Amino acid sequence: MGYKQAKRGIKYYTVANFDQELVVLRAIGNNEKAAIESVYKENYSLIQHLIISNNGSEEDARDIFQEAMMVLYEKAKSPDFELTCQIKTYLYSVSRRLWLKKLQQLRRMESQVENFDKVVAVEEDLEAHEKLNRQYLIMRTAMGKIGEPCKSLIEAFYVHRKNMHEIAGYFGYTNADNAKNQKYKCLVRLKKLFFAQYKNS
Numbered sequence: 001m002g003y004k005q006a007k008r009g010i011k012y013y014t015v016a017n018f019d020q021e022l023v024v025l026r027a028i029g030n031n032e033k034a035a036i037e038s039v040y041k042e043n044y045s046l047i048q049h050l051i052i053s054n055n056g057s058e059e060d061a062r063d064i065f066q067e068a069m070m071v072l073y074e075k076a077k078s079p080d081f082e083l084t085c086q087i088k089t090y091l092y093s094v095s096r097r098l099w100l101k102k103l104q105q106l107r108r109m110e111s112q113v114e115n116f117d118k119v120v121a122v123e124e125d126l127e128a129h130e131k132l133n134r135q136y137l138i139m140r141t142a143m144g145k146i147g148e149p150c151k152s153l154i155e156a157f158y159v160h161r162k163n164m165h166e167i168a169g170y171f172g173y174t175n176a177d178n179a180k181n182q183k184y185k186c187l188v189r190l191k192k193l194f195f196a197q198y199k200n201s
Contacts, residue, residue, distance in 0.1 A: 025083055029076030039069070043088050047095045054099060055136060068094040105159045107136065142193040150186035157183060
């Protein structure tokens with residue numbers, strides 16, 4: 001499919017014409033710049049609003065949207081993929097799933113650091129929900145201040161689920177025990193940063 005055909009698809013796909021959605025999808029699968037840029041322009045603000053409204057930043061929104069676009073690109077290249085909804089709906093669904101997964105990973109990490117209370121559903125206890133959000137934001141700030149290699153080491157273990165042997169090899173520690181000792185020191189430092197900010201908030 002040529003560039004002009006993709007461009008015609010971009011012009012009309014926003015009016016929910018499913019055939020034109022497929023034209024744009026094929027253009028994305030062919031890595032056509034015009035199609036990709038058009039999908040960015042039409043959908044980024046929606047995903048940005050989703051992420052920022054759920055404890056994320058503009059940087060988070062850019063990262064999540066980029067990941068969602070990569071998922072769409074890989075699917076578009078697959079001859080077995082069948083688009084059953086609008087591209088906008090698909091990107092929103094993928095972005096929401098990616099962001100929820102990231103939040104869950106970060107919250108698991110928080111619980112390991114300072115044993116937060118169990119998450120209370122917002123419908124049951126709004127005050128507890130707001131407290132958790134405040135703790136989450138403070139933890140993000142503390143992670144931004146802890147520096148390297150602690151930040152990457154903690155993320156490798158709690159976010160990317162790497163074991164101590166893998167971490168030792170990646171960070172150049174002589175063995176898993178040394179990597180584990182360094183992780184402990186980093187967690188102590190992170191805990192101090194967290195509580196220092198928590199008391200001032």
